[in-house]
Amino acid sequence: MKAYMVLDIGGTYIKYAVMDDKSKKLEWGKIPTPKEGLDIFLDRITEIVHRYSNSFDIQGIALSSPGAVDVATGFVGGASAIPFIHGIYMTEKLKERTGLQVSIENDANCAALAEGWLGAAKGTDFYICIVIGTGIGGAIVINQSILRGANLHGGEFGYMIMGESGKSPLQTTWSNVASTNSLVEEVERKKSLARGTLDGEEIFRLAEAGDTIANECIANLFKKLATGIYNLKYVLDPDKILIGGGISKRPDVIEGINSELAQLKNDISTLDITVEACKFENDANLIGALFHFLNRK
Secondary structure (H helix, E strand, C coil): CEEEEEEEECCCEEEEEEECCCCCEEEEEEEECCCCCHHHHHHHHHHHHHHHHCCCEEEEEEEEECCEEECCCCEEECCCCCHHHCCEEHHHHHHHHHCCCEEEEEHHHHHHHHHHHHCCCCCCCEEEEEEECCCEEEEEEECCEECCCCCCCCCCHHHCECCCCCCCHHHCEHHHHHCHHHHHHHHHHHCCCCCCCCCHHHHHHHHHCCCHHHHHHHHHHHHHHHHHHHHHHHHHCCCEEEEECHHHHCHHHHHHHHHHHHCCCCCCCCCCCCCEECCCCCCHHHHHHHHHHHCCC
C-alpha cells in the first residue's frame, strides 16, 4: 500500500505517522527528541522509516520542523530548542540515509497549510494563522502557498512592536506583551509569585473561580491580541483570520478577542474583524507537512 512517512519535529518529542494521501493515519507514535546530536537524531528518524518500510510502500518523507526553513534547498536556518538541526541541509541528510524523497517545511507553516487543505480555512484563497503560545508566530497563506518573505520571516507576527509607554520598543513586541507566556508573567508579578508558579491553564481556572487579578490580566490580553489582529487586518486584509495554539481551544478566548475587535470600529475604521479557532490541534503539523510534500515543486 502506498503511503507517506510524516514527522513533526518538536523540542520534546518527534511525532510520526504513516499516512495515506488523504491524511488518514495508518500507523502513528512518538519518541523523545534525541539530545545527543545530529547523528543520533538522524539515526532515530531512519529507524522509524525502516520500521514501516516492509508493511507500506513508503513514497517519501515529509517533515515539519522549527526554524527558518528553506523549502527549496532543505536548509534549516534560525534557532530552536534543538540546536543541531540548524545550519544543515536536512533533506539531503535524510535522502542519503533512506533513499527516499524528502520535503521539509516550517512547523507554523505546516499548521496553516493543514487548515487550508482540510480545516477551518478550506476553500479560502487568502488567510492568516496566528499561533499563540510561548511567543506569537504564524503564517500568511495565499492560494495554498506560504508567503515566505525575502528572509523567510513572512508570518513572524510576534515581532510587531506594540509600543507600550515607558519601555524600549524591543521590549514591547507582540510576543512579549500578548503571548500566553506574557499572561503568566503578568499574573505572577501582580500576585508577587515566583516565576514558574503558574501556567496558562491555571490562570484561566483562577479567573473562572472569580480571581480579580487573573480576570483583569486576561481582559488585558484580549485587548492586546485584538490590537495586533486589527493591525494585521488593515495591513494584509485577508479573507479569514485563524487563531491557533493551546489557548485557541477555549471558546471564551475566541469570544473575548472578537468582543474586543468589535469595539475597534468608528466612522473610518469600518471593517468587521473577527477571528475563529483553527480546526486541528495535535495533528496539524503532520497534516500540513504531508500537504507540502504532495504539492512540492
